[in-house]
Amino acid sequence: MVRLPRPGGMPGVAADSAFVRPALDVFTRFLRLGSSSFGGPVAHLGYFRREFVERAGWLDDAAYGEIVALCSVLPGPTSSQVGMAIGARRAGTLGAVLAWLGFTAPSALVMGTFGFFLNAARRAGPGSALGNGPLTGPLRGLECVAAAVVLVAVLAMARTLLASRFAYVAAALAFAAELVVSPRAPGFSWTVLVASGVAGALFAPAAALPAGSALPRGSRSTAMAAAALLLIGLFVLPAFAAKSETLALFTTMFRAGSLVFGGGHVVLPFLESLVRSGAVDESRFLFGYGAAQALPGPLFTFAAYLGAADIRLAAAPAAGAIAALLGIFAPTFLLLTIVGPLWGRMRALPRAANVLSGLNAGVVGILAAVLVDPIGLAVVRLPLVPALGIAAGAFALLRFGRVPSWAVALAGAGAGALAFNYGMP
Numbered sequence: 250m251v252r253l254p255r256p257g258g259m260p261g262v263a264a265d266s267a268f269v270r271p272a273l274d275v276f277t278r279f280l281r282l283g284s285s286s287f288g289g290p291v292a293h294l295g296y297f298r299r300e301f302v303e304r305a306g307w308l309d310d311a312a313y314g315e316i317v318a319l320c321s322v323l324p325g326p327t328s329s330q331v332g333m334a335i336g337a338r339r340a341g342t343l344g345a346v347l348a349w350l351g352f353t354a355p356s357a358l359v360m361g362t363f364g365f366f367l368n369a370a371r372r373a374g375p376g377s378a379l380g381n382g383p384l385t386g387p388l389r390g391l392e393c394v395a396a397a398v399v400l401v402a403v404l405a406m407a408r409t410l411l412a413s414r415f416a417y418v419a420a421a422l423a424f425a426a427e428l429v430v431s432p433r434a435p436g437f438s439w440t441v442l443v444a445s446g447v448a449g450a451l452f453a454p455a456a457a458l459p460a461g462s463a464l465p466r467g468s469r470s471t472a473m474a475a476a477a478l479l480l481i482g483l484f485v486l487p488a489f490a491a492k493s494e495t496l497a498l499f500t501t502m503f504r505a506g507s508l509v510f511g512g513g514h515v516v517l518p519f520l521e522s523l524v525r526s527g528a529v530d531e532s533r534f535l536f537g538y539g540a541a542q543a544l545p546g547p548l549f550t551f552a553a554y555l556g557a558a559d560i561r562l563a564a565a566p567a568a569g570a571i572a573a574l575l576g577i578f579a580p581t582f583l584l585l586t587i588v589g590p591l592w593g594r595m596r597a598l599p600r601a602a603n604v605l606s607g608l609n610a611g612v613v614g615i616l617a618a619v620l621v622d623p624i625g626l627a628v629v630r631l632p633l634v635p636a637l638g639i640a641a642g643a644f645a646l647l648r649f650g651r652v653p654s655w656a657v658a659l660a661g662a663g664a665g666a667l668a669f670n671y672g673m674p
Contacts, residue, residue, distance in 0.1 A: 272340040279351030283546045293328035325581040326549045337465045356546035357553040361570035364557025390665015391539025397643035399620045410609040423614025442611045449607020456602035467589040475586035494561040502576030528559045543658035552577040635668035
């Protein structure tokens with residue numbers, strides 16, 4: 250058997266162990282994190298640093314900071330991207346795949362099961378779980394919690410990302426544009442972000458990106474192949490989406506994963522097209538979004554729920570969940586593959602930081618618009634006193650009590666059961 254050196258330089262490790270053991274280590278560590286990392290993307294980054302910088306020693310703070318900075322620039326789920334990049338540094342492409350699988354699988358399985366159950370309940374008839382059944386109260390409570398979660402996110406992101414007069418103006422324009430674009434052209438919120446980025450390049454005050462690059466360097470040919478696949482997913486697949494409901498769902502999710510800047514919450518306007526098309530009704534949409542707050546791992550596993558709950562795929566909910574999950578995360582793999590060998594050149598562009606300033610402002614504006622429609626409108630349609638009470642309590646716990654979002658979601662579901670099942674109709 251061929252002998253290869255250990256990563257640290259010590260000889261005597263068999264070839265299979267040199268590759269298999271690091272890959273398995275990646276998977277088990279990320280599976281543990283995927284089962285216990287509550288609190289959203291920012292909290293995930295804290296968990297990652299403790300695990301891989303302090304405990305495992307796989308990289309130092311400087312390299313970790315560079316990866317986080319790069320993934321914050323790219324569209325898609327930031328914490329998942331960071332995890333994939335760490336996995337790739339440790340065990341190559343297989344490490345990136347296993348990092349994603351370990352971190353995503355626990356919450357994806359739970360969310361897919363929720364979607365399957367709700368789809369089955371819908372087929373059972375109007376008197377089932379989401380009619381006037383036992384889930385009515387928790388559903389409404391989680392809708393109120395979702396409003397509080399997004400409000401906290403808007404305020405936190407505004408405080409962090411809106412650092413100039415230009416940023417405030419750009420965010421306000423993005424807010425207004427999103428309220429116009431989303432109801433009329435679902436899935437085209439990315440045009441608002443593109444306009445924000447262009448505005449940043451032209452008008453944002455001078456800024457600079459941090460120095461250095463820590464991503465694994467792939468080959469140029471692999472990056473070109475990944476770029477071709479990304480373009481096919483964005484511009485070719487939609488032409489064939491009408492031929493298959495599963496392909497239509499995959500295409501919607503692929504577009505969302507490719508064009509969402511700012512993390513999990515900003516994906517809402519892209520996925521709202523499923524509500525407008527009738528694939529998932531608004532109550533189930535917000536129920537899934539609220540339920541995702543109570544689970545560890547990436548918020549993008551909300552896609553597994555939507556795939557399983559899609560009325561067009563009621564006969565094959567597992568296929569819907571898998572198609573949606575692969576669709577929304579596939580662009581992340583492709584983007585990391587593209588950016589790896591090009592990152593040094595990209596970050597050297599003179600206006601790169603200014604474009605990022607515009608994109609960040611656009612993210613805040615779009616998220617504020619989503620808070621108004623559909624989330625805010627859904628809440629005010631509920632019995633107003635208990636709905637506002639649950640939303641205000643959730644906001645206070647999240648904003649001032651620093652209570653984890655999963656605990657607030659569980660409390661909101663319980664409060665909803667008490668208020669709406671046993672209180673007001």
